Amino acid sequence: MKMDLQEKLKILADSAKYDASCSSSGSNRKNKEGIGNVATSGICHSFASDGRCISLLKILFTNCCIFDCKYCLNRKSNNIKRAIFTPEEVCTITLNFYRRNYIEGLFLSSGIIKSPDYTMELLIKTITLLRKKYHFNGYIHAKAIPGANQKLLHILGFLVDRLSANIELPTENGLKLLAPNKNSRNVASIMEYVKQNQNKKYVPAGQSTQVIIGATKESDLEIMKKSEDMYQNYHLKRVFYSAYIPINKDNLLPTLEHPPLVRENRLYQADWLLRFYKFKVKDLLDSKNPNFNILVDPKTDWALRHLKEFPKEINTCSYYDLLKIPGIGVKSAKRIFASRKKITLHFEDLKKMGVVLKRAKYFILCSGKYFTKREWFKKEFIEKNIILEEHLLKKKNYEQLRLF
Amino acid sequence: MNNIYIYDGDFISLLNTIIYLIKKNRKPDNIKSFEYTPTLLDNTINLSIPRNEKIIEKIRRQFGKYVLRILYCIFLSEEENKELILFYLFKNTLKYQNQVLYYRNLRCVSEGMRIANYVIHESHKMKGFLRFKELENHILYAEMEPTNNVLFLVSSHFQKRLKNEYWMIKDTKRRIISIYDKKNFYIVAEEELKSRITKESKDEKKIEELWKLFYKTIGITERKNDRCRMNFMPKKYWKFMTEMRDEL
């Protein structure tokens, strides 16, 4: 029996939803004579019930797969309904959604059908149709299929804005255990190829990858080390962290009551520190502290452990020192840096610059003044206050939630 | 008595008024659009200054396009005293030139930036949350009700993105419509619009159903987070969003 479009979309969006990547930023495609363009800053069109941004039509081309990765809904051994789109169907949905401003573009991934090459050819066929026949200039993110011929990777890269190949598990052992058909060398060779060839025409928005958190035993240190390596070696734009959600029962998989969301959040915060705040993994974690503190964010945690470097004088410390202060972000650091050339800054001024004073005040001096008596500048005092504030905040949020 | 200076209600006329007041060294208690209803304590003054459109180019050249953009965005806001803030901000712009926005210790700068950022932020949200429907004649039609007057900013975005489509966007609160004819867009008052909004095309419902289905499917149940969703997508926007209307 022929499946209708509704049913296909339901199946193929459902199996695509676990990929964390959604962003549509970093590219700049102009609308020449067709439909669509790409906004450099990325646009969220909606937010799903889980609070994640919906920017792209995120679907699989097919959920048929010849592999049997333990953590995956689409694995060969699962007895689930299978579907496959035609290239025209993907175009119809994409274009109709795009015209109505539901989406920024398409994120096309796929299970592996027949062979990696065959799958990749299907993706290429679909995206070529979209770009060449329908002149679609919106954002396209495609998954590169590990193990496919490099020639195909070459063709695909010229059609899309972003490519990604997921490493899924941070260590070779994890991969062997849970994804026996996969091989980390295949993913690495995709990343290497894209890095070598990336330019304004080839994968203009760069490449990204995803790591699943909590399906295997790796520590935060191992995960962050892997990310740091990939940022350095392959110039990745983003590493996405996806809290493991138990979909399949398997005695190789952990049984978790809830997905490790706080841990996922800490990893994102730390990732941010690596990319924009000049932190190194070795600043944040070591073999004695291989996991992040669940109570406070990584930057505050770092500051508490390096209190000797504080308090920092807002009016004279370097730009990089400003970045290291909890409660001060890149934007506010830039504002402080520019403003203090003209005027001397006081505590009242900092709020106007977007500083989270509630957090920053413990770590700074303004023209030599501490926000309270200087004797209070002690680890115990600061730590206690910050943890208390976090706790109150959580409680407040919880109450707000109940009001809705 | 409060001296309230009256301008025509548009950006250019406001700038002309502000510059005139600065030149004459007058200190307004406030500046208001002609629609303003004075109170008993108000003394309204209508200057009838000749309109000078070149002022826009002049500001762009002298102080840069970023400063101009910020001034314009403040004007688009619904802030009560935006005209007065613009007056003081412009005064300081004459003093500090293109560096003015760094002086965040000045109230007019910090307030002005806060307001402008709010407008920019909302227009960015609207670029994502706006939903077009296809009408019988293939025209795309959208309605919105933003807090600030972002129709111009939103229209410039779709002029590039949906260049080869006819579209209309209506701000239902301000009763103004932006109409795009595949070349330019024009913003007109609703009652000036001659043509009627026709019925939806026959495929429209089908596509909407597909989108709603996608929306429901893509959320991960185990991660359900209403607070987070609400933070990013406040309820006031839901009314016009195809996938959210049912949840209201």
Ligand code: SF4
């Ligand atoms: S290759 Fe593995 S992760 Fe990818 S769809 Fe197949 S089973 Fe799932």
